[in-house]
Amino acid sequence: MAIVDELAALQAETLAAIEAAADSAALEQVRVGVLGKSGTLTGYLRGMGQVPKEERAEVGKTVNAVRVVVEEALSARKAALAAAELEASMGANAVDITLPGRYQQLGTRHLINRIIDEVSEIFLGLGYSIAKGPEVETEYYNFNALNAPEDHPSRGLADTFYAVDRSDDAHVHVKGESSVLLRTQTSPVQARVMEAQKPPIYIISPGKVYRRDVADPSHLPQFHQIEGLVVDEGITFGDLKGTLEYVCKQIFGEERKTRFRAHYFPFTEPSAEVDVSCGICHGEGCRFCKGTGWLEILGCGMVDPNVYGYAGIDPEKYSGFAFGMGVERIACLKYNVPDLRMLVEGDMRFLRQF
């Protein structure tokens, strides 16, 4: 058989072997058998010297052609096998995607602070800043500077926690009372801000307050308030209403209504309590709102001129309003927390809900 024919046969045989190779390893064996150091086709290339001169060009051309065809076939088969093997390996690596993921535990914000964050955000948007003050206060800032009469019942031992006064304050008190107390409201911050800062004042002051209540599902001796104060020129009762209506809608939802009930607080005049319509019965009256259709949510009023007097602000030039809301109250109304004591127990099963 002529060399050229031998080559043709070799090509056909090799192509068949390539086609038959079941995996990359078999294909590599075929490649080595044909194109390796001692491969069959390599043999022809090496043996070119023995080929008669006149046939050499023809044979050389044929050998090269065969090599090109074989190499192309090899690479095509290699790609096909690789694709198939990739498919197969991916198939083998499929997982049950309903198994739980691998996650890093993220901690949670306490519900009370979550609400304070939410309310603070609303007021920041309205152009208010945040002010803070001490939790152990003087009687002066907690009561006197807020125009609370000397004999106001809220000053009583039954309502206010008093602390031992370690200074030599000689002020005469009702038995058991002292000039040092745990603040019963965040309002003393108002008094401190007005002393330190000239109008315009737009602040809120969230924080802990203390009252002598036995801890039960609806009371804690330690709870939180958010107090607000605005003092500027031309502030009206309408501004107070507009601000608090906006805030209540932001907190409880656009569909909720508000109403202002005249009330009395020593540090505001006129004073009001604000109710939002009950979210359960929408004002019809139900057990949740004790049949009234309304839920009391905050106290407010125009700043009493006496309070300005303590701070040296001219009440003929400036007017303003103040308000205070209970954060735990919002927690109850908005998140249906059934027992306030859960807020101070640190039970992981409660904390991780929020």
Next chain:
Amino acid sequence: MKASLKWLSDYVEVPTDIKELCDRLDLTGTGVEGVEKLGEQFDGVVVGHVLTCEAHPDSDHMHVVTVDVGAGEPVQIVCGAPNIAAGIKVPVATIGAVLPGDFKIKKSKLRGVTSCGMCCSQRELGMGSDHEGIWILPDDAPTGTPIAEYLGLGDTVLDLEITPNRPDSLSIAGLARELGAMYQRDWKSPLAEMAAKMQLDEAGAPLEDEVKITIDDDVRCPRYTARVIRGCKVGPSPDWMVERLAAIGQRSINNIVDVTNYILFLLGQPLHAFDLAKLKNADGLAHIVIRAAEEGEKLTTLDGEDRVLTSDMTVISTPEQGAVALAGVMGGLDTEVTEETVDILLEAATFEAGRTSRTSRNLGLISESSMRYERGVDDHDIDVRSAAAAALIAEVSGGTVARAASNGEGIVDEWPRATEAVQLQFRIPRFNAMMGSDIPRDFIEDILSRLGCEVSDGADADTLAVVAPTFRPDLEREIDLYEEVLRLWGMDRIAPTLPGGPGRVGTRSEEELKRDIVNRTLRSCGLNETMTYSFAQPDDLERLRMDPEGLGEAVELINPMNADQSVLRRSIIPGLLRSVAHNQAHGVKNIQLYEIGETFHAAEGRQLPKERTRIAGVLVGAMGDAGWNVAPQPFDFFDGKGVIESLVRELAIPKVHFKALSADEAPHLQPGRAAQVLSGGTVLGWVGELHPLAVDAFEAHGPVVAFELELSALIKSSQPARPYVDVPTFPAVSLDVAFVVDEDVTHEKLMQCMSSAGGKLLEDVQLFDVYRDAERIGAGKKSMAYALTWRAADRTLTSEEAEKAHQKLVKKVCGATGAEVRG
């Protein structure tokens, strides 16, 4: 304050729609806390007219009657009472009525005859004991009228919340005036008519022979009056007064005490009736002295309690008996009116508000009188109110009112300090500008007048001159009048607006922003925020074994809720440990809690304690439960330290190092697992595993990894931003080395050596293994394996160069620490 609408309607027209009335009261500042309908138990019981009466066919004593009950067809009722007869009027309980004892009236059959109701006896209606037969009503009783209405028992009583600024509303007459203003209706004061009924005993001994008043201190007692009613017969009160008092929840005592209560609730004037005979000195004169109590003076009050008084309290006294009453709060037992009393001394006075309040609070004795005195009782018209009371006492007890010879009046009246009526201006434009309203002048004038003010034209056309009534001590300033007009105009009628102030910007302080970072970082580390009480047990630190050095004294509460909460905390850790114990007691094993809160540190001589904001955390158990693809590591010291390292990174706090704390320095921590956290020379706090005995003391189970940091120190050390460092562009060479060192050579020491020996080519060092094996590397030794990254910033570092620097470093470290390189 309980208000009977029936009583109120004697003086003002009361709206019939109770719901609307309550809403209006609520909105205008008189909160309605409860609505009680009297006579409700008689719903369904009406006056019936017996039309026919036949004997029951199957009974020898029952009758079958038809009764007209005023609506529809007459009803058939089977009745067993012997006195039933055709033509009489009887109370009939119709179907659906519920009689006392929860007895429901239903349609029934009695021995085969249908009965659609019941004819009632007095006892069946709970109105008396007469059960002889059915209650036969007068012939003129209108058929079909509800029995409660017919008997005058129907009434609605409101329980009102009177705010402390409104003493005037603590009376029926005052509420009638308020209702008049609320509805712009006229009301009729009963006062003048009642007082006019008083008749003086022209014949009896002159009043001044029996009574003399001395006021020691006119601040404590601005006015004191006394009347004497002689020849009283103490006994039961007339029914109308018993009913009035019963409606507002007051039990009838006797006719004299009932009159004082009646006047108190009607006119708001507290009164006290003394037995005159018991006040008299040996000379027959009752010399009333109003003075400060002596320190330690004793008085047995009407409630039978022995009271020890202080000089802050005011007493009514006589020279011979000493204190006979606690001014404004309660009378004394020895001089009270009893059934034997004949002559009465009636006190009507006013006392200093603040002192009355303190006295009643100090003695824990809140009475209807003290409640009114502490809010302020008007000194004007006391004589008139007292006359009304005296007239009523005379009327119900048959006594006569004594007359003074000197002036012909029936009163001894000491009034050293009279309240001046306050003169105010009401600037209408300013009012409307401040309220954001447009309330007309007519309305303003009308409301102020109805509230008892005298209103006239002021200095200019837009100003009113207003004289506030003395019974409204809360109307002191112009703004107080604004409130009155606004609340009665209706706050709901003011249009809502937003403030337009131009100088307003909402900003967050540096501290808040940093605090947010701390919160976010701790939560990213898997910690859950909690809140514990600021209150603490006095021995909390001791039980925690924490050294109180530097924590000041505890703030002590004078009136704590209980002994467990009698001081304020100086560390947050005890509170968190209590939460750990709570969780563990409820089967929760994995606990990651943190709190940012105040701790309180008192010092002698300083009025207010220092408040520090602290960040505290506890880690117990592991981060989570074992899962199919995770095997959680139990928490140890390094989890706590890792949290601190994250905080330090997020807050860009420079030069942070952890210093080992000895057992002496931190007795609350487990020795060898305790570190102080510093930034340069500033102490930021501590981290460690709590001492097992401390954990036990709080009934928790360890190990408990904990930390407590000072927020202000973190904020102070925190840099505004970390500086930019070029991202490397040339490749690095990584080389590892393992040093075998003595146990006391720390990682920190090795790091310092490597960093000083490595020079600027040493970019990073990571510890990747710590290995101990007594046999292979020797007892008391450890192998510390590090991966070092070598890199030049300006060129590609050759491996030869890196190797050379590395060998130099290894040699230096070995020299400095006695390390050997592990092959």
